[in-house]
Amino acid sequence: MATEEVRQEILKTLDEGVVEYEEDQVKEAAQRALDEGVNAYDAVMNGLAAGMEKVGNLYDQQEYFVPELLMCADALYIGLDILKPHITVEDLGDKPKGQVVIGTVQGDVHDIGKNIIKLMFEVAGFTVHDLGRDVPLEQFVEEQLRTDSEIVALSAMMTTTMMGMKKVIEMIRERNPNVAIMLGGAPVTKDTADLFGADGYAETAGNAVQEAIKMISQLRQMQA
Amino acid sequence: MTEMTPKERITKLFKKEPIDTMPIFSGQGMVTVQAIEKMGIRFAQVHTSAKYLARSAMVTAEMFDFDAVIIPYDLCNIPEALGRGVSLYDETEGILYPTVPHKWDKIEDVQIPEDFLTKGRLPMIDEAFQKLKAESEDGKFAVGSYVLGPFTMAxxxxxxxxxxxxxxKDRERVLAFLGQMTDLVIKAAKHYEALGADYISIREMGSGSDLLSPRMWKDMIKPNLVRIFETLSCPTVNHICGSTDLIIEMMNECGADAISVDHKNTTAESRKKLGDDVLLFGDFDPYGLLVQGDVSNVEPVIKKCIDDGVDAVWPGCDLWPDVKKENVDAYVQTIRTYGKQASPAVGRI
Structure with a gap:
């Protein structure tokens, strides 16, 4: 078991490694966390996710842009790959978790926002069923039914494909009215999400990060 | 007041010479379902037939009294000619634009065939272009086209x-790749220029400051756009959608005849930054206004664009084909009447 001093040092190194997109630093710190006996979930939430929270703020302040976000996400993934196998059911306890079906709707091959949101769900302990991009609409319905997922997250980066979301929502509601549906992507507004009958939305890739980070922040507050 | 032909109106606008009224045109696709339905075809069919492509542009322009026709409608024709394939969604219900199914995942794999202009659907688009030029000889319409900018094409x-x-992470190789894309864009744009395009928009859509920092834009996007606009001799437009407030002055320094922005730009502020001598086009949300919005919203939005200082009211993106006819009619009518007043860079006869 690590001392509090070592724990804090490792968490700080993970946090800074994500912010500075230093993949090697994150890799080493994640391994050190395991070697020193730091709880893996603690390292993910208070190291990696805390770093990503700062990244979200830097994006919001226009210090970071999408290239930096993607590199930070890569650094986070490296740490997550090492730490995640060591997270136990007991670690997650009664914290929010579940299953998410995620994908970019048919006609849209932009998947950056979707991939970042996917990462955030994974960090938060959700099981993610990623359908990829350019996904035929009925496939969302089939996958939700197959996995009994609580959330379906749909992404569209173009106005021209956004209408597909409405159809998916209608199809899912018809088969299973209790599913929470999240929409994301540049053309999606709160009005559109309301009009389509969705439960939540993120306006842009950046906002999607913010929304996901808010989810993680809430999770961390609940944990504290 | 002498009434001009649409082509005269647009040609003079680009020369910043006085015109009779603001022209109705854009640098993005402007096909509508009303035209498609009138032709008795489906949207997916317009992308693969010179006859349908040209006819749908012409029928839309005639139906709504636009000043220009512009083709093609999809952004995949050049990637397809480079061997990346195309998904046309011809079996899918509703309207979906084509997409590129197979992108390269290694820069070293990128191959640009010398004869790419003869591949895929590009010869078909040439044929459609020739049809439109032939049918517009009397100045009935200006014939426009667009090519994606190097970064967006990449x-x-x-x-x-x-x-x-x-x-x-890989700056030198990516810069070289963007240079390669710039050569490709120049070759395609020069080709459309040779076919007689009355104007060409370079759509560097994905380079706004939602994605890239202004510093990165200056360093890696701007030099390539400068090279493109130096090469072209027909009227040109530098179009970027998304956040452009932070880069609007650099956009102007690229050397295009006009700048086009979307509704995320604070146009009145941009006009102040640019001064009154620069042609500025924009900036309404075509989906929100012409598809989703109530017809009563159209006139105030279009008037605001003009009041904010645009020289032509351009949609920020392609018209989503499923427009409400009454909304497009209101958009055209408002420009025809409210656009009779001089704009900052262009006087009226």
Missing amino acids: GQVYELDLLLKGLR
Whole structure:
């Protein structure tokens, strides 16, 4: 078991490694966390996710842009790959978790926002069923039914494909009215999400990060 | 007042010479379902037939009294000619634009065939272009076209996340790749110029400051756009959608005849920054206004664009084909009447 001093040092190194997109630093710190006996979930939430929270703020302040976000996400993934196998059911306890079906709707091959949101769900302990991009609409319905997922997250980066979301929502509601549906992507507004009958939305890739980070922040507050 | 032909109106606008009223045109696709339905075809069919492509542009322009026809409608024709394939969604219900199914995931794999202009659907688009030119000889319509900018084109043929990360992690190779894309864009744009395009928009859509920092834009996007606009001799437009407030002055320094922005730009502020001598086009949301919005919203939005100082009211993106006819009629009518007043860069006869 690590001392509090070592724990804090490792968490700080993970946090800074994500912010500075230093993949090697994150890799080493994640391994050190395991070697020193730091709880893996603690390292993910208070190291990696805390770093990503700062990244979200830097994006919001226009210090970071999408290239930096993607590199930070890569650094986070490296740490997550090492730490995640060591997270136990007991670690997650009664914290929010579940299953998410995620994908970019048919006609849209932009998947950056979707991939970042996917990462955030994974960090938060959700099981993610990623359908990829350019996904035929009925496939969302089939996958939700197959996995009994609580959330379906749909992404569209173009106005021209956004209408597909409405159809998916209608199809899912018809088969299973209790599913929470999240929409994301540049053309999606709160009005559109309301009009389509969705439960939540993120306006842009950046906002999607913010929304996901808010989810993680809430999770961390609940944990504290 | 002498009434001009649409082509005269647009030609003079680009020369910043006095015109009779503001022309109704854009640098993006402007086909509508009303035209498609009138022709008795489906949307997916317009992308593969010179006859349908030309006819649908012409029928739309005639139906709504536009001043220009513009083709093609999809952004995949050049990637397809480079061997990246195309998904046309011809079996799918509703309207979906084609997409590129197979992007390169290694820069070293990128191959640009010398004869790419003869590949895929590009010869078909040439034929459609020739039809439109022939039918517009009397100045009935200006004939416009567009080519994606080098960065946006790169994102169409190479995985976008790799491209974006490469800007930071693999700078020299990505710069060389963008140079290669710039050569490609120049070759395609010169080709449309040779076919008689009355204007060409270079759509560097994915380079706004939602994605890239202004510093990165100056360093890696601007030099390529400068090179393109130096090469073209027909009227040109530098179009970027998304956040452009932070780069609007640099956009102007690229050397295009006009700048086009979308509704995320604070146009009144941009006009102040640019002064009154620069042609500025924009900036309404075509989906929100012409598809979703109530017809009563159209006139105030279009008037605001003009009041904010645009020289032509351009949609920020392609018209989503499923427009409400009454909304497009209101958009055209408002420009025809309210656009009779001089705009900052262009007087009236």
